[in-house]
Amino acid sequence: MHKADLHYLLRLGPKIAKQGARSNFCCFPSSREANISSNNISCFHFWAAAGEKSLVWFQLNTGVAQGIRITEILVPDVIVAGGVGDLECRWKEDGDKFYSVKWYQAGHEFYRYTPTAPNQPQIFDTPTLDVDVRGSMGGRVVITNVTLDASGPFQCEVSADSPTFYTDSHSANLSVVDLPDTRPIISGVKRPYLPGDWVDITCTSKRSKPPPELSFSINNQPAQVGWTEPQIDYTDSEGLTDSVLRMRLPLLPKILKEAGYAKVKCSSDIANIYHEESFDVLTTISPFHASVLDGAGRADGSHGFCLGVISTMLAVLAFLNRSHA
Structure with missing residues (x-):
């Protein structure tokens, strides 16, 4: 100016x-x-x-300066529900004399620091968060037990003392997320399959906000286009979402490993703050081992069938041990 x-x-x-x-x-x-x-x-x-x-x-x-002014406001982009976050407001007096700094959430004042007043800082009750008094002073505030309703703008306001009583304010947005209750759950897997059978499985994520992005992979490769249906999200009365992703595919020989199985993974992601995975295995037996043999061949066939099943199960157990190690 x-x-x-x-x-x-x-x-x-x-x-x-x-x-x-x-x-x-x-x-x-x-x-x-x-x-x-x-x-x-x-x-x-x-x-x-x-x-x-x-x-x-x-x-x-006005002179050469406009008075006390905020130079920086620091608010986390994301906080997990029930978690902790640091807020910080910085300012320059520019010839004014600092009087107070206040923090607001959704227009409700929850923190005030006035250095000339006793018993500072002052904390005002709000249902969306708590303030760590010991960790808060001046323009820095530590908020705890943050709820989903705390999502939205957080405003800092600084005021000058007499003679100008100038006030400046700035705000920044905070998002509060509620992470899923558990890892994603894979359901619908049958044991064993025959090569060429149709596989129809789902991956479910329970109660989160926002809903995660679910994805399937087979043998560490993303599921092919057409195998998965659009993700379905069901939101309850509390605003939390159950998410379901369905995948259907023919269990073709090219999908199966030499041991006769395929590894399935479901991933659940929320932005850059949450990632979880679950694993399962699609096991198979060959048509020869699955057939019913007559006479003397029955014993040999049964012996071969058992060996085939045992070798497949050992491979599956080894994979599951590696996945949960």
Whole structure:
């Protein structure tokens, strides 16, 4: 802002009840000062005279600086429900004398620090979060037990003392997420399959906000296009979502490993803050081992069938041990 005497238009309420009452008002550059950009719109404390008022012109000598101003506001992008987060507000006085700093969540003040007042900082109850008093001082606030309803804008407001009573405020958004109750659950797997059988399985994630992105892979390769159906999300009365992903595919020989099985993995992801996986195995027996043999061949066939099943199960157990190691 250029050094000059600038005219501002101050909008007052219909009545100021008491002379000397301190209130917050917003002021706007008048049209006569067209060279002043809109980002100079600001709010400040004003000591008002008594009486009926509607519109008042007044003159403010701004000098070279606009007064106390916020230089940085730090709010986490994401916090897990029930977790902890650090908020920080930084400012420069620019010739003013610092009076107080306040934090608001959804318009509700929950923290105030006024260095000239006793018993600082002051904490105000809010159902969406708690404040760690020991870890909070000045413009830094530690919030705990954060609920889903705390998602949204967090606003910092700093105020100057007399004679300007200037106020500046900035806000930043916080997202609160509720992670799924468990790892994703794979269901519908049958044992054993015959090569060429249709596999019809689902992956389910329980109670989260926002819903995760579910995905399947076979033998560490993403499921082919057409195998999976669109993910379905069911949201309950508490705003938490169960998510289901279905996959159907023919168990073709090219999918099976030499030991006669295929590894299935379901992954559940929420942005960059959550990733969990679950595993299962599609086991098979060959048509020869599955056939019914007659006479003397029955014994040999049964022996071969058992060996085939045993070797497959040993491979499956070895894989599952590696997956959960």
